[in-house]
Amino acid sequence: xxxxxxxxxxxxxxxxxxxxxxxxxxxxxxxxxxxxxxxxxxxxxxxxxxxxxxxxxxxxxxxxxxxxxxxxxxxxxxxxxxxxxxxxxxxxxxxxxxxxxxxxxxxxxxx
Amino acid sequence: xxxxxxxxxxxxxxxxxxxxxxxxxxxxxxxxxxxxxxxxxxxxxxxxxxxxxxxxxxxxxxxxxxxxxxxxxxxxxxxxxxxxxxxxxxxxxxxxxxxxxxxxxxxxxxxxxxxxxxx
Numbered sequence: 262x263x264x265x266x267x268x269x270x271x272x273x274x275x276x277x278x279x280x281x282x283x284x285x286x287x288x289x290x291x292x293x294x295x296x297x298x299x300x301x302x303x304x305x306x307x308x309x310x311x312x313x314x315x316x317x318x319x320x321x322x323x324x325x326x327x328x329x330x331x332x333x334x335x336x337x338x339x340x341x342x343x344x345x346x347x348x349x350x351x352x353x354x355x356x357x358x359x360x361x362x363x364x365x366x367x368x369x370x371x372x
Numbered sequence: 373x374x375x376x377x378x379x380x381x382x383x384x385x386x387x388x389x390x391x392x393x394x395x396x397x398x399x400x401x402x403x404x405x406x407x408x409x410x411x412x413x414x415x416x417x418x419x420x421x422x423x424x425x426x427x428x429x430x431x432x433x434x435x436x437x438x439x440x441x442x443x444x445x446x447x448x449x450x451x452x453x454x455x456x457x458x459x460x461x462x463x464x465x466x467x468x469x470x471x472x473x474x475x476x477x478x479x480x481x482x483x484x485x486x487x488x489x490x491x
Contacts, residue, residue, distance in 0.1 A: 265414075293476035304376070304463055304482030305415065312476050350414050354475055358428055359405060362414030 264288045265353050267363035274370050280338040282366050284351030287332065291353040295360065296325060296336045299348045308349075309336070341370045374398060376483035378464050384489045385454055393449040393486045395464030403470025404447050405480060406439055407463040415463050421447060422470045454490045461485040 266285045274280045284294075292313045297305035311318040311325045311334065318325050324337045338345055348367045352360040377396045385391050397404050402423055407415035417431040421441045429439075436454075441447040451458055465480040 267414075297482075302484065304465075304484045307479050307481070310476055310479075352414075356475075358403065358420040358422070358470055358475075359407075359417035359431065360415075360480065362407075362416070364412065364414045 262287070263363075264291075265351055265361050265363040267349075267351055267366050269366050270364070271367040271369070274341045274368065276343055276370055276372050277340045280336075280341045280345065280368055280370065282336040282338075282349050282351075282368065284334050284336075284363055285332055286334075286353050288353070288355070288361075289332070291355050291361075293354050294325070294327060294334050295352045295354070296323075297350040297352060297362075298345075299350060299365070305350055338368075341368075343370050343372050346370045376464055376466055376481055378462075378483040378486050380486060381484065382487045382489075384491065386491050387454060387456060389454050389490075391451050391454055391488065393451075393462050393488070395447045395449070395466075395483060397445065397447070397464070397466030398468075398481055399445075401466035401468050401481075402444070403467040403478070403480075404441055405465040405467075406447070406449050407465065409461045409463055409485070411460075418449070418462075420470075427470070451488075454488075456490050459488055459490045461487050 295310040296308040299305045348365045351363040404421040406418040419429040424444045436452045439449045463485045465482045467478045
């Protein structure tokens, strides 16, 4: 059973508009969440994280929102740029060392 | 470069053969992780080293898979009697502190992966 779910396999957005990527989780023991970005033939690159005690974390064009009661988080990218086109993975971590990843959402930002 | 490196980048082997995949973590990173990414899936945890010891190997799918990190730096993932279902991208990541640090700030940095194809 998937503990971290990204239900949209793909998303297409116009350059300059907002991209919203969603992620749901089932395990209430997770205490931090991350977003990774992956280009083809490269490993995932860390983008932004949020602790379970917060509901928002912002870094430049990237903002992650966490709704603990709904077990839902989202990544907002504003404004979206063509270079943002990649696969975005949501991941969750707890007391264990490893991360639990979702299946990813492929974002395409069109000029 | 100072990032995580993995060799080979691609490995094609025949069913039943033995393979070794190598990971060179970022210098000074005490924690090292192996993940496996199958087509259309996210990375799935295999094993985690804190220094030389395997702190958590609960993700290894069966006893055909084994990993070592004898000197606390380079790690080798070993797969015996490979099967077609083992075909995937094997990702390695490292972090500075692992269990010794605060998890959310202990970013895991990934290598480019080794694409294993078992024919």
